[in-house]
Amino acid sequence: MKSTISLLLAAVTSLVVGGIVVTTPAPASAASLTEVANFGDNPGGMRMHVYAPDSRPANPAIVVAMHGCGGSGPGFYSGSEFASAADRHGFVVIYPSAQQEAGFGKCFDTWSAAAKRRGGGSDPVSITSMVTYVQQRYGGDPNRVYATGSSSGGMMTNHLLALYPDVFKAGAAFMGVPFDCFANAADYPPGSSRCTGGGGANRTPQQWGDSVRQVYPGYTGPRPRVQLWHGTNDTLVPYALLQEAIEQWTDVFGLSQTPTSTDTPQTGWNRRRYADSSGTTRVEAYSVQGAGHSLPSAGMAARAVAFFGLDGTGTTTTTTTTTTTQPGTGACKVTSTVNAWNSGLTESITITNTGGTAVNGWALVFPLPSGQSITSGWNATYSPSSGQVTARDATYNAAIPPNGSIDIGFQASHDGTTAKPSSFTLNGLLCATT
Template sequence: MRRIRAALTALAGTLLLAVTTLGLPSTAHAAELVEITDFGPNPGGTRMHVYVPDNTQPNPPVVVAMHGCGGDGPGFAQSSGFNGLADQHGFIVIYPTATQQTAFGTCFDVWSPQSKTRDGGSDPVSIASMVSYTHQQYGGDPARTFATGSSSGGMETNALLALYPDVFAAGAAFMGVPFSCFLDEADFPPWNSQCVNGQKDETPQTWGDAVRQAHPGYNGPRPPIQLWHGTDDTLVPFQLLREATEQWTDVHGLSQTPSFTDQPQPGWERENFADAGGTVWVESITVRGAGHTLPMSGMAAEAISFFGIAD
């Protein structure tokens, strides 16, 4: 039994849908990537594609998989490996496409005030709408809904878990940054960003407070998270893996010292942060020698395993 199952059991009883679905019935065909244009509130103007494999589990899990800056949902569907895993394990994949134009191309919004507040607007609300639509139209399981993404998508993964802890049961962020790292849109491009040029070094409590302030009054369980970063990443520096780890260990009330470490594959060094009962809530994975190129081979499968979808 995977370590994540204990965490999912704790979360399952409290998961709630975050938004009301307004979309029309889907015309999707099995084993095809289909665009949905009317899925509900969409303040971010975000596009939605969904992949439903030929054979799904009863009340199938739902994975939201998000691309990096300049990419799109269909491209991430082709390159990330999640469609093949969906075919194998019977889960549904939502592929959002960002349309927020920045000096670094189209990216998911993680800088505006709206993107940092529960139901504040922008991309997080749009993606929550996609999730609600998928639950209702395809019978997706609200207790097994997950977020993952690369670069900009990894940043949005952190945001979604902060803003919607009652919607997402777990997340896996590749090459992301801590939630609320960016001050505003001017701080987003790497060449002039305090967030990604190595100047952001906050205390764990400061990072944790940012998550707690995103959804004031929420006292329920927080989703587990898996964090990935390459040591040779020159675009989103490796140092931010430590900052994100500090954020989520503080949110979960865990020690900054790993409970144990292991090596899932050669070159992958994983720090596991567990509670007193042994449940791992945060995994921090260092990928030796990797640049801004994640996920690489085998990493999507490791994320699915962390989610508890694959035995």
């Protein structure tokens, strides 16, 4: 058993701490991650880091971004795209660091009786204290507070939305579980529990919804909107739990179990939306085809920020049931051309800035098709050589003016597959492709 836990811990650490598929560098800004030692009531004994971009409004929105088991706030800061999104959109990010040992390293407490009570103590109270601190220290807008997280952090996201619907306006949970899924400390960690192993997670929508309603009896205010993400090949936190979370939140909102729309906003991302009678999407669920316990990957933070309404698009409504593939949503366009021969190929890529402001420093992320491996490149550095690849500027081409373009490319070996990457993300924004 000890060896099994050790293997699971190694897997979670590699996936959630240092390998959230894409690792982006710290934002190119004078702002930096700052630790706050005394932020208020802290029954969870947690550490707090905050990232406040230099350019932000007087009353910025607040996003709480939470790591997975074995991770840390600084690790999630450097290994996810929320700080770079904060630079673009002017919100403040709180990065809590869990201190509860749970067999997988330090995890957020979503199992104890104290953590399941509103104001009961443990990590949820510590996190709400962090929110209050940012509201007081940075003028954070109490009407624009959001939660997101990966794995253990995704579980805590659902937890916070259930306990504090008057604090959080929306959340985006990556690879989480429904609120009140874990029975107690003995039912944790994932991989050995009734929650993630079956039994305790097979409940009716009303039973799941009742778990949320019972923690704040009599609450009649608005409930936070919910975005859910899960990989179809996730076995650590099984994919089936996505459906349980959908059932929980649709029941809380009194919505049908049948989605009001379905689409494929990006290759491999199947989205279901559940809207109310006004057309506002209250629950949104992404099934990421073939993904294991490895989210968020490139571009997903941008989708979460858009769902929160922090990117200026305000796209929260849907009125028809469709199945479509959407074009890129970022202020960028990528054109790529492949020339292949027996066992090799070259790919020429043109990156165009279609926005109104210059790009200063860039990272282009794309999934290299299976069987291909980069052997050399030009006008950028490429890492790793296969899988999810990040191409970074070569310093001399770091600036892309509005409506300007730069050309990069690489040579790769292949095993017969000569397709182009299915998508390109520039600095966390999904680009249109041709």
